Amino acid sequence: MQLLMRFLNTILTxxxxxxxxxxLLTWFPGFTMGRPAEFLSRLTDPYLNLFRGLKFLRxxxxxxxxxxxxxxxxxxxxxxxxxxxxxxxxxxGILAYILLSVxxxxxxxxFVFLAAAALRLIFLLFxxxxxxxFTVFLDRMLAPLLETLRKLFxxxxxxxxxxxxxxxxxxLGVIYGLGVILVSLLRFLLLRLPF
Numbered sequence: 001m002q003l004l005m006r007f008l009n010t011i012l013t014x015x016x017x018x019x020x021x022x023x024l025l026t027w028f029p030g031f032t033m034g035r036p037a038e039f040l041s042r043l044t045d046p047y048l049n050l051f052r053g054l055k056f057l058r059x060x061x062x063x064x065x066x067x068x069x070x071x072x073x074x075x076x077x078x079x080x081x082x083x084x085x086x087x088x089x090x091x092x093g094i095l096a097y098i099l100l101s102v103x104x105x106x107x108x109x110x111f112v113f114l115a116a117a118a119l120r121l122i123f124l125l126f127x128x129x130x131x132x133x134f135t136v137f138l139d140r141m142l143a144p145l146l147e148t149l150r151k152l153f154x155x156x157x158x159x160x161x162x163x164x165x166x167x168x169x170x171x172l173g174v175i176y177g178l179g180v181i182l183v184s185l186l187r188f189l190l191l192r193l194p195f
Contacts, residue, residue: 005083012077019044019073023066067108072142075101092193099190103183107176114172116141121165142168 022044025037050067051057051072058064078097083089120138122128129135146164149171159167 002084002087006091007082009077009084012073012080015047016070016073016077019047019066019069022048029063056102064105064109068105071101074104075165079132079159089195091195092190095193096187096190098134099183099186103179110172110179113142113144113145114169114176117145117165117168117172121162124162124165145172 018040022040025031025033025040048066048069052063052064052071054068057068075097078100079089079094082097092149116138120135120142123130123135125136142165145168149164149168150159153167
């Protein structure tokens, strides 16, 4: 069992590397490598296409489907590494790895929104480029979160954009902190399951 899990983990690691190369090549549309790139595409695109069809992984111009593909691949690598190390795979271990994978995606999204809110706050504080396309993009990206905060906390009162951004940053920070505590606790409990 351990030998099989080591072999599967090695295959998944190599595939992960090939996937990374394929994704990096898509960043340079004019750059072609001929047959090696075609082979790489045939090898990795079927897996990536499983995630490209999920609409919730696309946000405006951003496509987070490769991130989800890596998270699932990482989950499989963790499960096979557990099997290689201990010779057995437990349900608690699988559930803990699923939890950590979902949390890593949530952390990534929280970081993106925290960075966007911090940038927008800096632009507001220093009166920088209110109508610049990047600022408009940040406003569109943060609008659903700000609207939710307005409904929750500021139904009838006027709050300046600077205060809204500060509250959004604090809100996202609290969510992050609570998430870290909750995920750590759940992971601890899941890994203690006897099966």
